[in-house]
Amino acid sequence: MKKLLFSLLTAVIGGASYGQSILANDIRQGEKLIEAYFTPMAESFGGSLNNGWYNTAKPHSLGGFDITFTLNTVIIPNTAETFNIKDAGGNTFTSNETEASTIFGSKETTTMYYNSVELPQGGGKFEMPGGFNIPAMPLPMIQAGIGLIRNTAIDIRYMPMMNVGDNFNVNLFGIGLKHDLLQWIPAIGDAIPMSLSLQGGYTTLNTELKISGQEVSLNTKATTINLIASKKLLMLTGYAGVGYNSSTTTFAADANFDLGGVQFNEKIEVAFESNKNLRANIGLRLNITLVTIQADYTFSEYPTATLGLGVSLR
Numbered sequence: 001m002k003k004l005l006f007s008l009l010t011a012v013i014g015g016a017s018y019g020q021s022i023l024a025n026d027i028r029q030g031e032k033l034i035e036a037y038f039t040p041m042a043e044s045f046g047g048s049l050n051n052g053w054y055n056t057a058k059p060h061s062l063g064g065f066d067i068t069f070t071l072n073t074v075i076i077p078n079t080a081e082t083f084n085i086k087d088a089g090g091n092t093f094t095s096n097e098t099e100a101s102t103i104f105g106s107k108e109t110t111t112m113y114y115n116s117v118e119l120p121q122g123g124g125k126f127e128m129p130g131g132f133n134i135p136a137m138p139l140p141m142i143q144a145g146i147g148l149i150r151n152t153a154i155d156i157r158y159m160p161m162m163n164v165g166d167n168f169n170v171n172l173f174g175i176g177l178k179h180d181l182l183q184w185i186p187a188i189g190d191a192i193p194m195s196l197s198l199q200g201g202y203t204t205l206n207t208e209l210k211i212s213g214q215e216v217s218l219n220t221k222a223t224t225i226n227l228i229a230s231k232k233l234l235m236l237t238g239y240a241g242v243g244y245n246s247s248t249t250t251f252a253a254d255a256n257f258d259l260g261g262v263q264f265n266e267k268i269e270v271a272f273e274s275n276k277n278l279r280a281n282i283g284l285r286l287n288i289t290l291v292t293i294q295a296d297y298t299f300s301e302y303p304t305a306t307l308g309l310g311v312s313l314r
Helices: 005-014 019-048 085-089 184-189
Strands: 064-074 082-084 099-101 110-117 125-130 135-147 152-163 168-180 195-211 212-233 236-259 262-271 275-288 291-299 304-313
Touching: 019 064, 019 082, 019 085, 019 135, 019 195, 019 212, 019 236, 019 262, 019 275, 064 291, 082 085, 085 110, 099 110, 135 168, 152 195, 275 304
Parallel strands: none
Antiparallel strands: 064 135, 064 304, 082 099, 110 125, 135 152, 152 168, 168 195, 195 212, 212 236, 236 262, 236 275, 275 291, 291 304
């Protein structure tokens, strides 16, 4: 890869002296190109962050606690590996190809053209970067929960800045609540031999990654609200949930680019469109004295498999 897309867009942003109104339109079109390339990563992060919050619908009793290591692995759908160049680039960023790789697509670059009569030589040619060519995106985290009053539990999740693969550094922080619903309808609670709770969580993830030696960052904020039910039988607890996911991502990069002999150095920041979708999951937890082992699968736009290992008391 010779130059990143956002390097080209930095040139556009910095080139306002060549024609403010036309270049402003180019910037808006270029942001669509950046968004098309990175959207699968942003959406997969949102899906991953909204998973792994629970392995039972029953909150801890007062003072009860758990500490759990969780690995959420998002499965990348085939539709997220490419994007339509015409839809993203319009008439400003064009190619002889109809599709280009997203950040999760093949490693092959795509030759593209920046068309502008306002810049020297009418714009220029550049290589749209290929992707990492990976089928799944794993995200580990540590989560701790403690029981409060009124059959309510609070969960805190955290991961310090750490390397995930050769090109990723990530850290995250999140907070969640789980509240028993059947306590408020005792007639139903006594008649139904199961647990039913309302759960919500908020997580923020900071990501630093390198593409072609250039550093970029993505900040993702994810929120989920779920209705969860569970039933314990001896050492096994089956659980299931339905809910709503929402996530937003901001992309930022510092870039250098030489276009027509003019040097530019500006910061790019793009706010991605919010991603909102429904989710449903089903899972199983095994209790061996204080040790818990969990596994579940979430059905959503970006399916997610979750594995967890922890200790739990009351």
